[in-house]
Amino acid sequence: xxxxxxLKQVPDTETQIKVNPxxxxxxxxxxxxxxxxxxxxxxxxxxxxxxxxxxxxVVILAIGxxxxxxxxxxxxxxxxxxxxxxxxxxxNTADPFAVAQALAxxxxxxxxxxxxxxxxxxxxxxxxxxxxxxxxxxxxxxxLVTKVEVAADKKSAILERDIEGGKETVEVPLxxxxxxxxxxxxxxxxxxxxxxxxxxxxxxxxxxxxxxxxVEAKLQSKEYSMPPERKAGKKIEGLExxxxxxxxxxxxxxxxKII
Amino acid sequence: MSKVLIYGEIKAGKLKKTALELTSEGRxxxxxxxxxxxxxxxxxxxxxxxxxxxxxxxxxxxxxEAPQLxxxxxxxFAQALAQVAKEKGAEVLLISxxxxxxxxxxxxxxxxxxAVVADCISFELDGGKLVGRRxxxxxxCYAKWVSLxxxxxxxxxxxxxxxxxxxxxxxxxxxxxxxxxxxxxYTTKDLNLDTSGKVDLTEAEIIISGGRGMGGPDYxxxxxxxxxxxxxxxxxxxxxxxxxxxxxxxxxxxxxGKTVTPNLYIACGISGSIQHLAGMGSSKVIVAINKxxxxxxxxxxxxxxxxxxxxxxxxxxxxxxxxxxx
Numbered sequence: 225x226x227x228x229x230x231l232k233q234v235p236d237t238e239t240q241i242k243v244n245p246x247x248x249x250x251x252x253x254x255x256x257x258x259x260x261x262x263x264x265x266x267x268x269x270x271x272x273x274x275x276x277x278x279x280x281x282v283v284i285l286a287i288g289x290x291x292x293x294x295x296x297x298x299x300x301x302x303x304x305x306x307x308x309x310x311x312x313x314x315x316n317t318a319d320p321f322a323v324a325q326a327l328a329x330x331x332x333x334x335x336x337x338x339x340x341x342x343x344x345x346x347x348x349x350x351x352x353x354x355x356x357x358x359x360x361x362x363x364x365x366x367x368l369v370t371k372v373e374v375a376a377d378k379k380s381a382i383l384e385r386d387i388e389g390g391k392e393t394v395e396v397p398l399x400x401x402x403x404x405x406x407x408x409x410x411x412x413x414x415x416x417x418x419x420x421x422x423x424x425x426x427x428x429x430x431x432x433x434x435x436x437x438x439v440e441a442k443l444q445s446k447e448y449s450m451p452p453e454r455k456a457g458k459k460i461e462g463l464e465x466x467x468x469x470x471x472x473x474x475x476x477x478x479x480x481k482i483i
Numbered sequence: 484m485s486k487v488l489i490y491g492e493i494k495a496g497k498l499k500k501t502a503l504e505l506t507s508e509g510r511x512x513x514x515x516x517x518x519x520x521x522x523x524x525x526x527x528x529x530x531x532x533x534x535x536x537x538x539x540x541x542x543x544x545x546x547x548e549a550p551q552l553x554x555x556x557x558x559x560f561a562q563a564l565a566q567v568a569k570e571k572g573a574e575v576l577l578i579s580x581x582x583x584x585x586x587x588x589x590x591x592x593x594x595x596x597x598a599v600v601a602d603c604i605s606f607e608l609d610g611g612k613l614v615g616r617r618x619x620x621x622x623x624c625y626a627k628w629v630s631l632x633x634x635x636x637x638x639x640x641x642x643x644x645x646x647x648x649x650x651x652x653x654x655x656x657x658x659x660x661x662x663x664x665x666x667x668x669y670t671t672k673d674l675n676l677d678t679s680g681k682v683d684l685t686e687a688e689i690i691i692s693g694g695r696g697m698g699g700p701d702y703x704x705x706x707x708x709x710x711x712x713x714x715x716x717x718x719x720x721x722x723x724x725x726x727x728x729x730x731x732x733x734x735x736x737x738x739x740g741k742t743v744t745p746n747l748y749i750a751c752g753i754s755g756s757i758q759h760l761a762g763m764g765s766s767k768v769i770v771a772i773n774k775x776x777x778x779x780x781x782x783x784x785x786x787x788x789x790x791x792x793x794x795x796x797x798x799x800x801x802x803x804x805x806x807x808x809x
Contacts, residue, residue: 237738237758241623250624261739320589321598346738348619350601351580352589355557359593364668365557367586370732382672386733388494388582388683390676396669406725406739407732441631442598448626451618451764457785461776468788469798472770473806475786480768482747483689483712483807 225277225378227270228336229304230327230357231263231286233295234347243448250448259295262342265404268411269372270340271303277378281305283334287323289316293427300422301414307427308334314432319443320348324356329435331361336399337378343368343403358401366396370407374398485521485543487513488573488634490564491536492583493524495676498532501579501686503539504644508606509577510540510651515608518574520651521545523567523658525560526552530655537653539646545571547658555583558668561590563660568595570658573634575613580638581685588638600628600637604744604765605644613637621738621761641686643744684736687717689747692736692763693729694721696752696773696792700729704796705751711803719743721753737762751792755780772796 235241235255242251259267267284274280282304286292289311296307308330315326331339339361341354358365370391371384384393386405414422432439458475460468476483489509491502506522513520521543522536533544545567551559564587568576578584578591580602592599603615604625613635616627630636684690689712691705702718709716720730722737736743738758748766752773753759760783763769771784772792781787788795 235620239620239623240757241620243624250620319598321593321596324593346621349617349621349742350599351585352592352599352601355586355589356593356598359561359590362666364666365586365590366669367557368582383669386582387674387676388686389681390674392671393673393675394669395672397667400667400669405732406735443600443628443630445626445628448619448624450624451622454764454769454783456782457787459776459781459784459787459789461789463788463790465790465794466798466801468790469795469802472786472788473799473802476747476768476770477806480747480785482768483803 225273225280225374226336227273227280228283228285228331228334228339229263229266229270229299230339230341230353231267231284231295231299232260232342232345233257233286233288233292234260234345237261237346243450247448257291257295259298260342260345262344262404262406264411265406265408266340266342267299267302267304268409269404272409273372273374283308285327285330286310287315287326296427297422298414300425301418302412303418306425308430309427310430310435312431314439315437318439319441320350320352320356321442322439324353324360326432326435326437327353327357328360329437330430337374338381338399339401341401341403343405354401354403364396364400365403366394366400367403368405369402370405372402372408484519485571485573486516486518487520487575488568488571488577489520489522490576490578490587491522491524491532492579492581493526493528493532494583496528498535499579499581500646501581501641502536503646504641505577505579505639506536506539506541507647507649508639508644510649512575512606512608512613516611519543521571523547523564525563533653533655538648538650540649540651541653542651544653544655545658546655547660549660549662551662554671556668557586557590558666559662560587561594562662564591565594566660567658568634576634576636578636578638580640582683584638588636592636595634595636597630597632597634597636600630603637603639606637618742618765621742621758622764623761640744642688682714682717684717684719684734684741684743687715687743687745689716690719690736690743690745691716691749691751692719692721692753693724693751694753695723697724697729702730704793704800707800708749708796708803711800711807721759750780750784751796753780754778755783
């Protein structure tokens, strides 16, 4: 069972994001980076499939600057076999269209039964790359997946996905692109031997030219701003529960006019 | 011709409110551009909703029917949408950032050779170009984005844009669609829909959320509150409650869950981690009930009650019931 896992390095969820004075982006100094949490589910699922089939390969494909290597190594330490690191200033900060094109180009040299992507990256929150990658490769996409069962012949899979107000079970021919949703699994921690082994696993570096992609910007951003500061409102302390409840319910009707 | 094209989402045989939000917004954009606004409706139940979207500003309503469009499928819906966008010369294409829209928009965009300005909360026109303002890092900051290619595609967050009546002709045109069936796609085996009519978190107008302070999986008090508000309310949870296995993953509000913008968010026993605050910080009104007077949630709450939620909530529900019964 061969899986290609697309991985993005993102700021830790604990990060207090600050916009730079020019409003052209965020302040990047001092940010700690992690594997995008949804991509971690992808890595785990790919490892479980390889273990279940007792054969195969898990390849990690990441786009990003030098620091993205750490995240690839973390995935290798979890048990993935090798990495591909697309590191090119033109692609590293590109929009989802160019990112998906670069991923599609890199995927052409890899054998896979399934491509995993996180259903979104928790930095730019576009939710686009997985579906675009599928379209560029001519593959079906199944998004927001919470359960994966691959048929013994690896020609199809039964997947469970989130839909509004419920779940949908679909059957999809392989290969396909799966986007991972929370609930898919609980990712493992890298073990110490895993970390040692990961140091010797290969990471293949590529740039846009090597992939034959030319990046043409499709989107442009401006005027980054912080959310309006919310001020603490009325805090009711020391009142009996019935009085406190009454005060708030009345305020919601008469002051906030919301109910 | 419809320079501004809106995809009207239909779910389980009903036109969604987001379709009216987008039609109202699309109308405004079309007026700004001096252009026509068209709404695309797909599937077997589509045509009956033409008068609804006409009421909110659709000059044209394009109906696409095909056996492949009977239930939602990313490939065929994206094919059909891309076809209509090309045929009608769309320069702006709007889709909801619902679960359905998030699946459809990028696939259609890739077919059209464009990217999507996703999850917008407001729009403006700048020199004839559509600019969308959108949250990033789960709402820790915002930025304005513009698409440099045509059609300019954007998805809009449900429950944020204003719905406004603006009746137009809504002339119906049936589109002849012959799907490319050589493209591999999935087939739906089973739909396990929650038939309780529970509204999705991202589209709820009122959310009552429980966190670590709930102490266990019994959310009956929160369910009761949601029940009093009716079908526009639903129950959510913090990451702590989801990770403890008390609530399903789909209920999680926060940076690794859902970003929500209800009119009213009631946080019960939620301390307010930075990830949670990012996910619900743009709710219109926030109420917090927490034992700990120092809980960070109180710094964001419009109304805070310091107290035991198991004592406060029953009283809250009682008050609510008698007020709403009036």
